Amino acid sequence: MKRQDNRRDDFESRLLGQLQAIVAARGDEASRREAVAPAPRPSAWRRRAPRLALVGALALAAVAVALIITAGGSKSSTAFAVEPRPGGGVTIKIFSLEDASGVEAALMEAGIRSQVTWLDAGMVCKEPHYKSSAIHSSGGGTFGGMTMGGPGAITISVGDSPPSRIGEYKRGEISHAEFQSSLAERANLNLDPEDFRPDQTVIISGAPVPYDGDPEGGSITKFDVAEGKVEPCEPVPAPPGAGTNAFALTQEGGPGYTPRGDSSLPAGAAATALHRAAAAAGSSDTALAPPGPGKFLYEKTKVVELEGWLPRGEGKGPKDHPRYFVQINDPKARYALVPRTRQVWTAPSGKTHVRETLGRIRFLSTADQRAWEAAGSPPPWAFDPAEHPIARDASGRLEKDYPRESFRGRHEFRYLGRLARLPTESEVLRLKIEHRPSSGAPVAASPATSARGGGTVEGLLEILGEPLTPPAVRAAAFGALAEIPDLGFERGVTDGAGRRGDAIGWTREAGFGNRYIFDPRTGELLSDAEFIYDAKAADYPTVPDDTPFRETVHLRAAVVGTIR
Amino acid sequence: MEIEPALPNPPSSLSRRLSVVAAREHGVGPEQLPLIGIDADIFGAFYREHIDRVEGFVMRRVGDRERAADLTAEIFIAAIDSAHRYRPALGSPRAWLLGIARNLVAGEWRSRDRHRAGEERLRGSALLDSDDAARWDARIDAASRSRELYAAMSRLPDGERAVLELVALDELSLAEAAEALGIRAVAARVRLHRARRKLRDVLKAPGEPDAHHPTARKEGRS
Known part of the structure; x- marks a missing residue:
């Protein structure tokens, strides 16, 4: 599965994204109503037509483009194909890294100015050859560029993005995994000509990489946005180490999902542990039903995050409110693991009460620990009494209580209730997650190294992470995992609460890995973590390898009658 | 007899795309304002046009960063909810939005200690990260x-x-x-x-x- 490495955005962009999701959901509702009972277009729209003549050249170009695309057929060469999309716009599918000027022309015709360069293996464009810029996309957020790698065609869609399924996700009609795969079904890159300023250009450069025994079976492609003048690309050899891109694609070739485990373990070790977990889960007598009126679903977790302490709050905040901890990597920061216990009570209405208690902050080095204590042990911003209403619990730890609404609001338990209707037979469950029909001959499980297999693993682990999943479905999920070849598996791993179990893991991007720890004796999911296994590659040079980045330890789930 | 639907009809794709371009170039005009509640792109243009102004408006009245962020989100949500009722006679889009902002902030000011009950679809304060916090603090201080x-x-x-x-x-x-x-x-x-x-x-x-x-x-x- 190809990944996107988008740049950081800010409060205003995040808020815009959330608000647009709300508006999009309302828009979907309006469309649905129109489909059911279409009304004649109000005359206001016809009145708008003469106004178009006063609008700028870009709009007229958009009209012209729309006419060309809908009037003409598809243009293709053996290297790429251009297909019109319903409702306007095109999808450009790039099958091989040839005919860069043809791709440029196709993009230009669709309203996007670009510079496309296909390079030989191991080469990159000499930088800098343009001024980096960003576009603010109508989908919310900022796009500054991305690098992607893997086998298969590169798809670029130009024009309106396909409708988001976030409304269905929020109403509990589809799961998180389904929502994520709807995003993945979109093209690798979505470009809307209207998001571009006239002086902006998309810079595309790509080179083949070996994949699966084929010396040019995959590619690494870099997308960027430039403003102003763009110089021609001058190919130069890639610097050493650049053969590994953000997706752990190495010169030897490799997929987007790289399972990570203990390769010294015998071949059937993972399956044995997972079958054991399946049996334990299936025979469990603790089953949670969604809470009825007056009751709450109670979940207790411990979240441990890597945060950096800046002793003098350098450069951040006004002088009477220094920012002690930062969550981004900063070479001046001294790193600590910041644990907080999180208790959430969720009512059937979706309203929640959250209580977070700050635990003991442990710095990665004792010298830093002492320095922080000498400075008065300042808490992170989220627990700073000067910033929030913070109390202390009976042991004196900083604690805050606040109400919230669950992500799906009143649909929360409707979504979680769907888990009870999942198949209880492993193969059937797996195929359902993979969106494949399950009638007929059994279909072999895709390996965890493939995009499909990796995505299936994530989907199954998501099911196991939900507290309301019934025992029979949990057993099926473990059973399905046991059938997936090439899982990254480790034995004897310790979670953030000191409990031991086995783990399934993989690499997601440079230096970062994911690890799900489960207990085969009880069939419980103990924790899920993102951790830094290669600090240099992850760009955290002052942190040792194998440091947790963010771990959520599952401590308790129950249905209770009160918030206490 | 046509019954006017509560939500405006979604426009055709081409005319919508052109109106988005118009909104981005000239701002969301009175004719387009009712669409901010159902069209994500037109809403996006409206938001970009007014977000800075709304934030400034809030920060000049509310010194608590988290409440300011919450109010900013609430103002736009209120705009989304009431956009379909907008008529040009109510004033320009900017004046209309300011009126919404005043009502929400004034409600806040007068009942500062009242715990805000009721449904909160979106807590703006939850979207602030430490970089935003620093930036907002500087603006709040300046105000x-x-x-x-x-x-x-x-x-x-x-x-x-x-x-x-x-x-x-x-x-x-x-x-x-x-x-x-x-x-x-x-x-x-x-x-x-x-x-x-x-x-x-x-x-x-x-x-x-x-x-x-x-x-x-x-x-x-x-």
Whole structure:
């Protein structure tokens, strides 16, 4: 599965994204109503037509483009194909890294100015050859560029993005995994000509990489946005180490999902542990039903995050409110693991009460620990009494209580209730997650190294992470995992609460890995973590390898009658 | 007989795309405003046009960063919810949005200690990260004088206070303030004059002796 490495955005962009999701959901509702009972277009729209003549050249170009695309057929060469999309716009599918000027022309015709360069293996464009810029996309957020790698065609869609399924996700009609795969079904890159300023250009450069025994079976492609003048690309050899891109694609070739485990373990070790977990889960007598009126679903977790302490709050905040901890990597920061216990009570209405208690902050080095204590042990911003209403619990730890609404609001338990209707037979469950029909001959499980297999693993682990999943479905999920070849598996791993179990893991991007720890004796999911296994590659040079980045330890789930 | 639907009809894809371009170039006009509640792109253009203004408006009145972020989100949500009821007679889109902002912030100010009950679809404060926090704190700090004025103005009658707010805090012209409040310019001028006379001391330039200067500093960490 190809990944996107988008740049950081800010409060205003995040808020815009959330608000647009709300508006999009309302828009979907309006469309649905129109489909059911279409009304004649109000005359206001016809009145708008003469106004178009006063609008700028870009709009007229958009009209012209729309006419060309809908009037003409598809243009293709053996290297790429251009297909019109319903409702306007095109999808450009790039099958091989040839005919860069043809791709440029196709993009230009669709309203996007670009510079496309296909390079030989191991080469990159000499930088800098343009001024980096960003576009603010109508989908919310900022796009500054991305690098992607893997086998298969590169798809670029130009024009309106396909409708988001976030409304269905929020109403509990589809799961998180389904929502994520709807995003993945979109093209690798979505470009809307209207998001571009006239002086902006998309810079595309790509080179083949070996994949699966084929010396040019995959590619690494870099997308960027430039403003102003763009110089021609001058190919130069890639610097050493650049053969590994953000997706752990190495010169030897490799997929987007790289399972990570203990390769010294015998071949059937993972399956044995997972079958054991399946049996334990299936025979469990603790089953949670969604809470009825007056009751709450109670979940207790411990979240441990890597945060950096800046002793003098350098450069951040006004002088009477220094920012002690930062969550981004900063070479001046001294790193600590910041644990907080999180208790959430969720009512059937979706309203929640959250209580977070700050635990003991442990710095990665004792010298830093002492320095922080000498400075008065300042808490992170989220627990700073000067910033929030913070109390202390009976042991004196900083604690805050606040109400919230669950992500799906009143649909929360409707979504979680769907888990009870999942198949209880492993193969059937797996195929359902993979969106494949399950009638007929059994279909072999895709390996965890493939995009499909990796995505299936994530989907199954998501099911196991939900507290309301019934025992029979949990057993099926473990059973399905046991059938997936090439899982990254480790034995004897310790979670953030000191409990031991086995783990399934993989690499997601440079230096970062994911690890799900489960207990085969009880069939419980103990924790899920993102951790830094290669600090240099992850760009955290002052942190040792194998440091947790963010771990959520599952401590308790129950249905209770009160918030206490 | 056609019954007007509660939500406006979604436009065809081509005309929609062109209206988005128009919105981005010239701002969301009165004809397009009802669409901000159902069209994500037109909403996006509206948001970008007004977000800075809304944030400034809120920060000049509310010194608590998290409440300011919450209010910013609530103002846009209220705009989304009521956009379909907008009619050009209510004023320009900017004036309309300012009216929403005033109502929400005023409600906040008067009942500061009241725990905000009811449904909160979206908590703006949850979207602030530490970089945003630093940036907002700087802006909130810079607006502290405005908040002092705002606090002082609370003693004025509503009508006079409203005009003075928009002129002295938000730096609107008298004509813009009149439009935002839905009153005639003449009436606005009279109210402004009365308000200024009553708050003559508070509106002295900083540094001058100031008998009515309320202190509203937060306790900070050193």
